Amino acid sequence: MVGIIDVGVGNIQSIKNWLDRCIVNWEIIDNSKSLENYSLLILPGVGSAKLFVERLHTSGFFLKLIKAHSSGQRILGICLGAQVFMDHLEEGGGVDGFGFIKGTVTKLPLKDSNTGWLPFSFDRRILSYNWYNNSKSSSRKIKLSGRVFYNHNYGLLLSDSSAFNQDIDSATLSTFSSIIHKENVFGFQFHPEKSQELGETLLKMLL
Numbered sequence: 001m002v003g004i005i006d007v008g009v010g011n012i013q014s015i016k017n018w019l020d021r022c023i024v025n026w027e028i029i030d031n032s033k034s035l036e037n038y039s040l041l042i043l044p045g046v047g048s049a050k051l052f053v054e055r056l057h058t059s060g061f062f063l064k065l066i067k068a069h070s071s072g073q074r075i076l077g078i079c080l081g082a083q084v085f086m087d088h089l090e091e092g093g094g095v096d097g098f099g100f101i102k103g104t105v106t107k108l109p110l111k112d113s114n115t116g117w118l119p120f121s122f123d124r125r126i127l128s129y130n131w132y133n134n135s136k137s138s139s140r141k142i143k144l145s146g147r148v149f150y151n152h153n154y155g156l157l158l159s160d161s162s163a164f165n166q167d168i169d170s171a172t173l174s175t176f177s178s179i180i181h182k183e184n185v186f187g188f189q190f191h192p193e194k195s196q197e198l199g200e201t202l203l204k205m206l207l
Helices: 012-021 049-059 061-070 129-133 196-206
Strands: 002-005 026-029 040-043 075-078 103-107 114-123 143-152 154-158 164-167 177-182 185-188
Touching (some): 002 012, 061 075, 143 196
Parallel strands (some): 002 026
Antiparallel strands (some): 114 143, 164 177
16 A cells, blocks of 8 residues: 655656556555555655645654664655655755655756756666565566656755765756665655656656
């Protein structure tokens, strides 16, 4: 069972539709539920970083997710949900994240947001032992390539040499991460739930 963390910020419906298309059982998790019963936790996020982190704190999820992380439970973050894995997010005057992966989230060097489709590739063999050992992939694919959909103003800048980092496939944004992964934490800067068939295959490879 996959659990979707809901703090009232982010496009939860698109995540639910994505999991339904992949025929994956899911539940919305409110702060009354234990996180221990889920094979994978998804942390979606769209909107203000400061508000998102504040909601994580006031709902009690911030401490619960720290505990889940320390116990080895798998956590998948999408866009802002991946950014809060980092040490610090500069948006809105700045706010501290979980610090699961060392690095910061900073403004992109663009006049407007990075919105649109960019090339992408993925090799399942990069998955950590922790992640792979707890996965039940419904896809036999090892490698995947195509295009994925981005929509963000701030980007991931890793400083963690022990984490896996895959850069955004763009000359302008190549210092920013597309994927971050360390032990039981995995983050997408793009939106796999809006990336059509590739996004669905990617989820099946990670499950």
